[in-house]
Amino acid sequence: xxxxxxxxxxxxxxxxxxxxxxxxxxxxxxxxxxxxxxxxxxxxxxxxxxxxxxxxxxxxxxxxxxxxxxxxxxxxxxxxxxxxxxxxxxxxxxxxxxxxxxxxxxxxxxxxxxxxxxxxxxxxxxxxxxxxxxxxxxxxxxxxxxxxxxxxxxxxxxxxxxxxxxxxxxxxxxxxxxxxxxxxxxxxxxxxxxxxxxxxxxxxxxxxxxxxxxxxxxxxxxxxxxxxxxxxxxxxxxxxxxxxxxxxxxxxxxxxxxxxxxxxxxxxxxxxxxxxxxxxxxxxxxxxxxxxxxxxxxxxxxxxxxxxxxxxxxxxxxxxxxxxxxxxxxxxxxx
Amino acid sequence: xxxxxxxxxxxxxxxxxxxxxxxxxxxxxxxxxxxxxxxxxxxxxxxxxxxxxxxxxxxxxxxxxxxxxxxxxxxxxxxxxxxxxxxxxxxxxxxxxxxxxxxxxxxxxxxxxxxxxxxxxxxxxxxxxxxxxxxxxxxxxxxxxxxxxxxxxxxxxxxxxxxxxxxxxxxxxxxxxxxxxxxxxxxxxxxxxxxxxxxxxxxxxxxxxxxxxxxxxxxxxxxxxxxxxxxxxxxxxxxxxxxxxxxxxxxxxxxxxxxxxxxxxxxxxxxxxxxxxxxxxxxxxxxxxxxxxxxxxxxxxxxxxxxxxxxxxxxxxxxxxxxxxxxxxxxxxxxxx
Numbered sequence: 101x102x103x104x105x106x107x108x109x110x111x112x113x114x115x116x117x118x119x120x121x122x123x124x125x126x127x128x129x130x131x132x133x134x135x136x137x138x139x140x141x142x143x144x145x146x147x148x149x150x151x152x153x154x155x156x157x158x159x160x161x162x163x164x165x166x167x168x169x170x171x172x173x174x175x176x177x178x179x180x181x182x183x184x185x186x187x188x189x190x191x192x193x194x195x196x197x198x199x200x201x202x203x204x205x206x207x208x209x210x211x212x213x214x215x216x217x218x219x220x221x222x223x224x225x226x227x228x229x230x231x232x233x234x235x236x237x238x239x240x241x242x243x244x245x246x247x248x249x250x251x252x253x254x255x256x257x258x259x260x261x262x263x264x265x266x267x268x269x270x271x272x273x274x275x276x277x278x279x280x281x282x283x284x285x286x287x288x289x290x291x292x293x294x295x296x297x298x299x300x301x302x303x304x305x306x307x308x309x310x311x312x313x314x315x316x317x318x319x320x321x322x323x324x325x326x327x328x329x330x331x332x333x334x335x336x337x338x339x340x341x342x343x344x345x346x347x348x349x350x351x352x353x354x355x356x357x358x359x360x361x362x363x364x365x366x367x368x369x370x371x372x373x374x375x376x377x378x379x380x381x382x383x384x385x386x387x388x389x390x391x392x393x394x395x396x397x398x399x400x401x402x403x404x405x406x407x408x409x410x411x412x413x414x415x416x417x418x419x420x421x422x423x424x425x426x427x428x429x430x431x432x433x434x435x
Numbered sequence: 436x437x438x439x440x441x442x443x444x445x446x447x448x449x450x451x452x453x454x455x456x457x458x459x460x461x462x463x464x465x466x467x468x469x470x471x472x473x474x475x476x477x478x479x480x481x482x483x484x485x486x487x488x489x490x491x492x493x494x495x496x497x498x499x500x501x502x503x504x505x506x507x508x509x510x511x512x513x514x515x516x517x518x519x520x521x522x523x524x525x526x527x528x529x530x531x532x533x534x535x536x537x538x539x540x541x542x543x544x545x546x547x548x549x550x551x552x553x554x555x556x557x558x559x560x561x562x563x564x565x566x567x568x569x570x571x572x573x574x575x576x577x578x579x580x581x582x583x584x585x586x587x588x589x590x591x592x593x594x595x596x597x598x599x600x601x602x603x604x605x606x607x608x609x610x611x612x613x614x615x616x617x618x619x620x621x622x623x624x625x626x627x628x629x630x631x632x633x634x635x636x637x638x639x640x641x642x643x644x645x646x647x648x649x650x651x652x653x654x655x656x657x658x659x660x661x662x663x664x665x666x667x668x669x670x671x672x673x674x675x676x677x678x679x680x681x682x683x684x685x686x687x688x689x690x691x692x693x694x695x696x697x698x699x700x701x702x703x704x705x706x707x708x709x710x711x712x713x714x715x716x717x718x719x720x721x722x723x724x725x726x727x728x729x730x731x732x733x734x735x736x737x738x739x740x741x742x743x744x745x746x747x748x749x750x751x752x753x754x755x756x757x758x759x760x761x762x763x764x765x766x767x768x769x770x771x772x
């Protein structure tokens with residue numbers, strides 16, 4: 101790829117989980133062989149159920165976790181080799197819960213200027229004016245500069261988190277569920293703000309969310325994760341119009357849009373999200389899949405397609421499962 | 436309404452706080468018919484959960500409830516003693532809470548907790564209660580139900596725990612189920628499953644359901660009737676079709692503009708927004724509660740309480756000084772926030 105700002109290649113992260121007293125440890129592959137490219141200026145949405153490895157992947161991009169194997173490159177630099185301070189200059193996070201991600205004993209001004217302090221910014225006399233400038237941009241009144249987080253509303257706190265992320269002019273912002281702790285009316289304000297800031301600073305976003313409507317609205321490309329693997333990637337338009345992987349279909353089917361009279365869809369997904377310590381054999385999705393075939397439980401599915409438009413499913417392997425695929429797949433194939 | 440299970444008139448809840456009296460719920464009236472689903476929707480702090488808790492008489496000590504009429508299946512609940520009220524809770528009226536991890540007792544097996552309600556309310560043997568528990572666990576889609584009875588809540592996933600909560604609420608075939616954000620802590624796929632299940636079971640047992648949520652998507656799909664709550668008041672009530680297809684209150688209209696809808700809102704474009712913040716509910720407020728954030732605010736909004744008025748259609752009411760005609764034209768106009 102020509103202009104990738106994040107290159108994740110074949111990254112795996114394994115945690116050793118205690119199986120019980122005196123029972124030794126078991127390994128949990130939180131992220132299992134993920135390859136991903138994020139291009140400059142795009143908004144990559146990562147969706148999936150809780151426990152699928154979205155946040156672990158984000159933490160590795162942030163350099164907060166070391167990958168067990170594989171490499172991550174940020175803007176050409178390998179994450180492991182560059183020191184954390186340098187990574188932080190390129191990439192900044194916005195976390196889910198603005199109530200726990202801000203230090204309650206620091207003033208808003210201190211919180212927003214902390215990245216400058218950490219980066220040893222050479223002009224401390226400009227810090228306050230820069231902080232006020234960025235506060236203005238994110239829609240915070242400058243009178244809250246000396247206030248504490250407890251005096252602000254949830255939406256305002258999230259604005260503080262955004263201001264803190266942007267004060268060093270990073271290239272990439274990782275938004276981990278940026279609005280799921282907020283009310284709808286505040287959510288729309290924050291989403292609008294993120295859009296504006298992206299245009300203003302030419303930012304690249306990695307947007308992690310379980311709210312598919314938000315992802316559809318914000319993202320240019322979407323990656324669907326299931327049990328530590330990316331099972332489908334496509335641009336937003338294609339993914340929402342013609343999902344290929346049965347899991348993506350089920351996810352999209354469970355989006356509840358505010359349209360009365362449609363009822364609650366039946367996702368046919370079955371009850372249990374599998375235990376990630378002991379994942380199913382073959383295709384890890386097969387116990388919940390509506391289009392499961394005989395060999396799904398035996399062989400791991402092949403990866404079909406290139407990096408930026410791929411699906412990992414037996415249905416799309418050559419010659420296999422043409423019948424099971426049905427109409428939808430044919431539509432998707434045409435493109 | 437033909438056959439109301441629950442009737443509530445002029446429910447008020449006042450909470451004493453250091454700075455005065457906070458009017459958490461003000462003059463809320465509604466009724467729920469047999470087999471009907473009422474959704475109460477609103478943002479955090481609008482008083483939806485307090486409304487539910489006050490129906491169950493589970494309010495914290497600092498809160499005071501005042502209500503003109505509160506009947507469940509014709510029985511007056513206002514003057515009941517604590518002991519009589521606890522006869523009703525879990526029997527005629529059951530509640531499903533938001534966070535299944537904190538509402539199940541971690542020290543008891545789920546079988547124990549399931550049987551408890553039935554043993555408390557009905558003259559049954561433990562074996563009968565256990566059979567009922569197994570029957571309901573199977574109903575809510577839990578496999579190997581009998582062996583699950585010996586498990587503790589921490590051994591179950593979030594979705595399973597919420598299924599156990601639902602089964603628990605159905606133990607005594609309640610006439611009314613109160614579900615407070617039953618799926619907020621769950622994944623979207625599990626959420627769809629749980630809501631599907633809830634709708635099916637409600638149908639099967641012919642219970643009425645009051646579902647409290649902040650998610651307009653859930654409301655549109657599940658509700659027969661909708662009540663939109665803002666700052667302690669019902670600002671709009673009607674059928675799901677009426678409220679979603681012809682929202683009349685400016686707050687409802689604003690809320691519906693705020694949410695991205697795949698296929699309808701345009702990607703990357705600005706969403707609608709409701710500027711400002713929720714007013715402080717401490718002290719008396721003698722004006723429209725939404726006035727400080729309303730794009731159509733004018734002098735009439737500032738004087739006195741605003742009454743509910745009817746729109747063009749039957750049973751569709753909203754709390755605004757604007758005429759139904761003006762509200763309908765607001766809907767078409769694009770508001771620049």
